Amino acid sequence: MKTNGRANVGNRIRRDLDAALSRLRQLGGAVTVMDLAGTIGENSGFADEVDQIQVNASRDIGLATRELLQERAKRLSAALDRLNEGAYGVCVECTEPIARARLEAVPEVETCVRCQAGLERLGRQSASGRQSVFAGVEDEEEDGSAT
Numbered sequence: 001m002k003t004n005g006r007a008n009v010g011n012r013i014r015r016d017l018d019a020a021l022s023r024l025r026q027l028g029g030a031v032t033v034m035d036l037a038g039t040i041g042e043n044s045g046f047a048d049e050v051d052q053i054q055v056n057a058s059r060d061i062g063l064a065t066r067e068l069l070q071e072r073a074k075r076l077s078a079a080l081d082r083l084n085e086g087a088y089g090v091c092v093e094c095t096e097p098i099a100r101a102r103l104e105a106v107p108e109v110e111t112c113v114r115c116q117a118g119l120e121r122l123g124r125q126s127a128s129g130r131q132s133v134f135a136g137v138e139d140e141e142e143d144g145s146a147t
Contacts, residue, residue: 006083006088009083009088009103009107010080010083012107013076013079013080013083013107013108014080016072016076016107016108017073017076017077017080020069020072020073020076021073023069024066024069024070024073027062027065027066027069028066072108075108075110076107076108078108078110079107079108079109079110082110089103091110091111091112091115092110092111093111093112093115093118093119094112094114094115096112096114097112098110098111098112099112099113
């Protein structure tokens with residue numbers, strides 16, 4: 001990857017990481033309705049039940065959002081590490097180059113489309129250092145046992 005292109009990619013990933021971390025800080029400092037003294041509609045049993053449902057739903061959405069942001073921040077940080085090591089843009093499963101359009105759409109991606117499809121069929125996330133999703137297929141092809 002060219003130096004200028006590498007710098008642009010690094011800047012994009014850093015901006016995305018900063019945005020994710022900023023949003024995480026906002027979510028971490030938010031006060032939920034459950035933290036406030038009393039609840040809205042204290043005088044009505046129905047209102048309390050509805051309020052509680054809304055509070056629980058809001059809390060669950062906040063927790064899910066926070067978890068997704070944490071995962072994205074980790075992926076972006078790992079992408080910066082790969083960029084600094086010269087391994088950015090190379091699939092961690094098959095070591096083939098990842099399509100430029102895929103990297104532009106999702107700069108933290110670590111797998112090519114083919115390997116990602118294989119991972120999704122197997123129902124697992126990509127993890128560097130694991131055996132390739134195609135390792136078993138290659139072994140079967142070599143010994144003639146593929147169907």
